[in-house]
Amino acid sequence: MLITALLVAPSAAAQPPFRLSTYITDDAGALNGAGRAAIASATGKLYSDRRVQLWVVFVDDFSGQPAVSWAQNTRSASDLGDFDAVLAVATVDHSYAFLVPNRVKTISAGQVDDLRRNQIEPALRRGDWSGAAVAAANGLDRGPAPTSSAPLLIGLGVILAAVIALYVVMRYRHRRRRAAELAAAKRVDATDADALAALSLGALDDLSRWKVVDVDNAVRTSANELALAVEEFGQQRTQPFSSAVDSAKAALAQAFTVRQQLDDAIPETREQRRELLTEVIVSAARADRELESQREAFEEMRDLVVNAPSRLDALTQQIVDLTARIEPSEQRMTELHNEFDSAALASVATNVTTAKDRLAFADQNLSRARDLAAKPVGGEQSALVDAVHAAESALGQARSLLDAVDGAANDIRHAVATLPTLIADIHAGLGHADATLQDGKKTKTPNLRDLVAARDAAARALDTARSSGSADPLGSFTALTNANAELNRLLAIVAEEQATAERLNRTLEQALFTAQSRVHAVSEYIDNRRGSIGPEARTRLAEANRQLEAAQDKRSDAVSEAITHANNAARLAAQAQSLAEGDVQSAQRAYAGRYGGGDNMGAMMGGIIIGDMLSGGMRGGFGGGWGPTSFGGSSGSFDGGFMGGGGRF
Structure with missing residues (x-):
């Protein structure tokens, strides 16, 4: 105005x-x-x-x-x-x-x-x-004045000429920009709707068009490959791949349905179009991911048939090597029984016998696989794959069983030697857990229930080790190790939570002190100069008080929220102080310009007497006649309508 x-x-x-x-x-x-x-x-x-x-x-x-x-x-x-x-x-x-x-x-x-x-x-x-x-x-009369229509028309003509001259360049730049946006969009996780939200509407449109074409090609190619695989390996062996193709086709069909909705004659709002484009891209991307999840297994199945002879030779050599380990392992078990109780060897007592069974099973499947590999390509490839996989699994288990026998003596001796130290460590950990649980109840630390469960499990493992550790030192050592690891993990988590809670409480106390100090200071400042303070400063102060009260209400059950409220209170109080100081300076200039100073200036600034010297001299301004301040409502004299002021010359 x-x-x-x-x-x-x-x-x-x-x-x-x-x-x-x-x-x-x-x-x-x-x-x-x-x-x-x-x-x-x-x-x-x-x-x-x-x-x-x-x-x-x-x-x-x-x-x-x-x-x-x-x-x-x-x-x-x-x-x-x-x-x-x-x-x-x-x-x-x-x-x-x-x-x-x-x-x-x-x-x-x-x-x-x-x-x-x-x-x-x-x-x-x-x-x-x-x-x-x-x-x-x-x-x-500041700023540019209105112009006549003739210069405006001339200017429009110049602009039009410039637009025509730049049209080709703009189209070129537009195409390059869209291409760059599409390249960047292709690097985004297309199954993540939140990530797609950062793309422009144009980039989403381009990406959706490219995606449905790319995935449709992938689905068609996969379907063709699957048809050949079904002939070779049968329906049962290729069932996971068939399911993947069917799911991909369904997801892609949904994408095409939505794409058709976008391309029809019925317009959508920008928000609706963005939502539909995102649905197209996510559906197509999920179809693509469904196919990709089975790609490696599909290729492995096809390669197994192609490379069957060399793979069978390698598995036969493994049978020979593992069979050579059977007799030494039997001798090792005899030595272990002479040195340790049977309870200590329970985990490996039947390992050699079980390894023999696994080797026999692997040999049977390898013989069957050789017969199948010698036949022409047809429906027997599925059986060939099954036989090779069965032999591989059996050989892997046989190797693991014999390795356990070889390492049993060292493992048991290590367990016997370190068991006392481990028992002492867990005993100390239980004491630490009890102390931590006591402190945690005071600070309401999360994860206390998990720590109680870990402490009780460690105590049970400790009791078992003390009663039967000599009979099965390796078993006791394993149980104690697992219990100790879980107990220490929970202790570390709770300790970090307690430290965080303590830091938050210290931060809250500091934030509350700062907020209270600032709110009190600006309240005193306004109270002692209320005759010259306008509404903005008072409004900020009132909101600062509200935020401070909220911080105090939240301090016991929501420390982070309380800190936020306290910081808001301090910030608002600082704004109120700045606004109040500006009001006072404006009022001082107005009073000095009108009255040249005087004994009444301080009384008017403090609100002891009220006059009209502030009208136009500060933010909003005051008006009305002289009068003493008193208890009661406002005088109604505030007038926030003018800039400027007056004085002598």
């Missing part, structure tokens, strides 16, 4: 506020013909450019009233609107007021003050009455 008033009253020497009848009123006889014409030209241009009216009035004095109050009262008596500015000058009393409504957005409060101090006041001091009014009008 802009309101500028130049008030000129009729010929009375002491002129009270009155209704203005014209834009230029000269009751002081300050203007000559040229001066009045200059003002009329400047104010006319201001209205033509900005639709802002400047009312100028010259009188001898303001009948004993402060300049701003006189201008406001005259403005009110004249029924001026939200875009009417007033410049009022008392030529004999050397006082003036320049008021601009806040609704005028083409000029800021700082610019109005600069205009008042650096152009209007210097002209008034020189007695250049018309120059002051012209400066006010020109100062309000």
